[in-house]
Amino acid sequence: MADIAPILQKMRADAPLVQCITNYVAMNIAANVLLAAGASPAMVHAKEEAGEFAGIASAVTINIGTLSPDWLAGMKAAAETANRNRTPWVLDPVAHFATGFRARAALELLDLGPTILRGNASEILAFSGATSAGKGVDAGDSVAAAEETAKTLARERNMVVAVTGERDFVTDGTRSARIGGGSPLMPRVTALGCALTALVGGYAGAWRADAFEATVAALAHYGVAGSRAHVRADGPGSFQAHFLDALAAVTPQALASEAEIEWP
Numbered sequence: 001m002a003d004i005a006p007i008l009q010k011m012r013a014d015a016p017l018v019q020c021i022t023n024y025v026a027m028n029i030a031a032n033v034l035l036a037a038g039a040s041p042a043m044v045h046a047k048e049e050a051g052e053f054a055g056i057a058s059a060v061t062i063n064i065g066t067l068s069p070d071w072l073a074g075m076k077a078a079a080e081t082a083n084r085n086r087t088p089w090v091l092d093p094v095a096h097f098a099t100g101f102r103a104r105a106a107l108e109l110l111d112l113g114p115t116i117l118r119g120n121a122s123e124i125l126a127f128s129g130a131t132s133a134g135k136g137v138d139a140g141d142s143v144a145a146a147e148e149t150a151k152t153l154a155r156e157r158n159m160v161v162a163v164t165g166e167r168d169f170v171t172d173g174t175r176s177a178r179i180g181g182g183s184p185l186m187p188r189v190t191a192l193g194c195a196l197t198a199l200v201g202g203y204a205g206a207w208r209a210d211a212f213e214a215t216v217a218a219l220a221h222y223g224v225a226g227s228r229a230h231v232r233a234d235g236p237g238s239f240q241a242h243f244l245d246a247l248a249a250v251t252p253q254a255l256a257s258e259a260e261i262e263w264p
């Protein structure tokens with residue numbers, strides 16, 4: 001893969017409009033993450049307008065964290081518009097293994113063909129039918145344990161799969177990357193994964209030619225900002241503030257030099 005600096009440069013130049021259908025917990029932090037990084041968030045989920053709004057968005061992101069039947073209808077409408085317009089869309093199947101309603105919804109959305117699937121290790125692993133050690137929305141499995149499932153899903157469904165955790169894994173079924181950096185404080189701040197899903201949408205909306213490269217760049221940006229915030233933070237509360245500052249401060253050149261990317 002080529003240099004990732006131009007991908008951040010393009011994302012900031014475009015400031016893509018990202019339609020975020022996300023959960024009540026994540027809305028504020030996801031919007032702030034997108035603004036800090038250089039994209040333009042809009043939280044639009046009502047079934048009466050989500051499909052129409054997707055027509056003007058550069059990317060759509062769908063997260064089932066606080067799902068209800070009406071929200072699911074809005075999600076499907078937005079995904080269908082995105083498919084018709086070839087607009088990239090990202091699915092975040094929060095705790096889909098926890099209840100029957102969530103599991104069915106995640107599979108119905110997966111069947112609509114997301115461009116990118118982003119989840120923690122327990123969420124990705126559970127798609128293989130294996131019992132995951134996830135505790136609700138929190139992961140209980142290692143990223144390494146979910147790598148094979150990620151590759152199989154990517155090949156079978158022709159999408160990019162991003163598994164996040166201590167060291168992230170991204171694959172399109174052919175190419176793969178592991179991304180380090182970040183901080184152990186990140187899982188102690190709620191919804192940073194949900195906000196990452198929104199940022200992946202921003203990158204995919206700006207870097208239309210290659211969703212794999214866009215996803216790697218988004219995760220690398222998060223990793224670099226997380227590492228920078230880690231050395232300044234006193235705990236989860238101040239971490240969040242330093243993390244937003246760092247997302248904004250990272251330049252394309254700094255991203256290219258500080259990103260910890262391994263090409264297995």
Ligand SMILES: Nc1ncnc2c1ncn2[C@@H]1O[C@H](COP(=O)(O)OP(=O)(O)OP(=O)(O)O)[C@@H](O)[C@H]1O
Nearest residue numbers: 120164165166182183184186187191192193194222
């Ligand atoms: N132990 C860790 N060390 C470094 N970075 C981490 C660690 N755990 C998670 N991260 C980073 O935190 C970000 C969010 O990933 P995570 O897997 O925690 O998402 P998630 O479980 O979906 O989160 P949430 O459901 O709270 O939104 C990713 O950038 C990931 O690399």
Ligand SMILES: Cc1ncsc1CCO
Nearest residue numbers: 023025065066094137191
């Ligand atoms: C805490 C929580 N509950 C449902 S969604 C969410 C945000 C983290 O996934």
Ligand SMILES: [Mg+2]
Nearest residue numbers: 094120193194
């Ligand atoms: Mg999550």
